[in-house]
Amino acid sequence: MNPLIVIEQLLLLMLIMLLGYIVARMKLLDEHAEMNFATFINYVSVPALILSSADGAGITGSKMDSIWVLVVSSASYAFFAFLALGLPKLFRAKPDEVGVLQFVTVFANNGFMGLPVVQAIFGSGGLFYAAIFNIPNNILVYSLGVYFISKGKRTHAIDLRKLLLNPAILSAIFALLIFLFEIPVPSLIMKTAASLGNITSPLAMFIIGMSMVRIDIWSAMKDLRLYLFSILRMLLIPALMWFVLRNVISNTFILGVLIIIAGMPGPAMAVTLSTLYGGNTSLATRYVFISTVLSVLTIPLLSLLFG
Numbered sequence: 001m002n003p004l005i006v007i008e009q010l011l012l013l014m015l016i017m018l019l020g021y022i023v024a025r026m027k028l029l030d031e032h033a034e035m036n037f038a039t040f041i042n043y044v045s046v047p048a049l050i051l052s053s054a055d056g057a058g059i060t061g062s063k064m065d066s067i068w069v070l071v072v073s074s075a076s077y078a079f080f081a082f083l084a085l086g087l088p089k090l091f092r093a094k095p096d097e098v099g100v101l102q103f104v105t106v107f108a109n110n111g112f113m114g115l116p117v118v119q120a121i122f123g124s125g126g127l128f129y130a131a132i133f134n135i136p137n138n139i140l141v142y143s144l145g146v147y148f149i150s151k152g153k154r155t156h157a158i159d160l161r162k163l164l165l166n167p168a169i170l171s172a173i174f175a176l177l178i179f180l181f182e183i184p185v186p187s188l189i190m191k192t193a194a195s196l197g198n199i200t201s202p203l204a205m206f207i208i209g210m211s212m213v214r215i216d217i218w219s220a221m222k223d224l225r226l227y228l229f230s231i232l233r234m235l236l237i238p239a240l241m242w243f244v245l246r247n248v249i250s251n252t253f254i255l256g257v258l259i260i261i262a263g264m265p266g267p268a269m270a271v272t273l274s275t276l277y278g279g280n281t282s283l284a285t286r287y288v289f290i291s292t293v294l295s296v297l298t299i300p301l302l303s304l305l306f307g
Contacts, residue, residue, distance in 0.1 A: 004300075006300045006303045009117070009120040010117065010120075010295070011296065013113075013117065013120065013201070016205040017206065017208050017209035020208065020209025020210040020212075021210065021213055022209075023206075023210065024211075033210075034210045037203055037206070038207055041112070041203055041207070043167050045196050046111065046115065046168055047167045048171075048196035049119070049198075050197075051171050051175050051197075052124065052190055052193040052197045053127040053197075054128060055124060056123060056125035056127070057129070060126065060128075060129070060251075061125070063179065065129075065249075066129070066132055066180065070135060072248065073137075076133075076241065076258075077137065080105055080107075081106055083106075083237070084105040087101060087105050087232075095151075096280050097283050098151065099149050100148075100149065100283045100287070101229070103284075104229075104233065104270055104287055107145055107270070108234075108261075108262070109264045109265050109266060110134045111134065111168060112268065113264055114130060114261050114264045115131070115134075115200065115201075116200060118257055119200075122257055129257045131172040134172065135169055135173070138166050138169045139169065145269070146277060149270070211268055212289060215288075216285075219282075220285070223290070226290045226291075227294070229287070230265070230298075231294070231298070234263045234294065234299075235301060237262070238263035238302055241259060242255070242302075242306070245259075259306065263299060263302045265288065265291035265295045266287045270287070
């Protein structure tokens with residue numbers, strides 16, 4: 001894949017993110033609008049986008065590929081969790097920083113940024129496999145993720161029913177079933193889902209831009225440690241995954257999707273959960289900003305691996 005095309009797509013998304021930042025900075029929209037947009041994406045447009053992606057799945061891979069992606073995804077998160085045990089020590093994290101660094105080692109912005117980026121680079125076929133890869137992510141973020149952020153002192157019980165009824169999980173499972181069992185879905189429904197899903201990409205980046213207005217940008221830019229951690233998490237670790245998985249996944253298109261998803265920047269969820277569970281919100285916010293900016297460079301570099 002031509003990295004210049006990837007850069008162009010990323011810059012397009014970043015310009016939308018910049019517009020979101022400007023709008024929030026000018027106070028044309030407030031945090032309530034941001035929350036409403038985020039709710040719409042989570043409950044409407046992302047599920048619609050994932051559901052509509054089932055149409056393009058057969059063009060880029062087989063039914064066995066989709067099952068294999070789920071297996072590889074589960075193994076990948078186990079690998080990330082293992083890394084999370086040692087990386088904070090490598091970066092000499094303070095006690096109150098360990099939980100956040102563990103969280104962002106395992107979890108990335110696979111939803112709000114990952115899906116739009118994959119859609120922009122690979123199209124709907126790639127989006128389908130990205131959604132499958134995200135199934136373990138959506139399950140673990142509110143269990144293992146909360147455990148990390150709260151440093152093991154979780155004070156809120158996990159609602160298993162709410163966890164498993166996450167709209168992104170349900171839509172990914174439905175899309176997988178439609179593809180595997182060739183369940184006929186009226187074209188009008190799929191077209192409606194596709195139209196709603198197309199809102200996701202610009203709106204998600206717009207929201208990320210709005211959230212950046214609350215970040216102390218100067219403080220974030222001075223933290224050299226976060227640059228090094230971002231490069232390790234977003235470039236070197238996905239490159240290692242590519243080296244291993246290229247011997248396991250023969251479909252280079254699907255392999256490219258998985259590596260790009262693995263190299264996404266830090267999730268805004270790190271900030272949200274840090275606020276809710278007493279984590280280091282400042283560190284989480286700085287990492288989300290630095291990693292998002294650096295992704296304009298790291299993602300095109302990753303694309304060179306599967307040319």
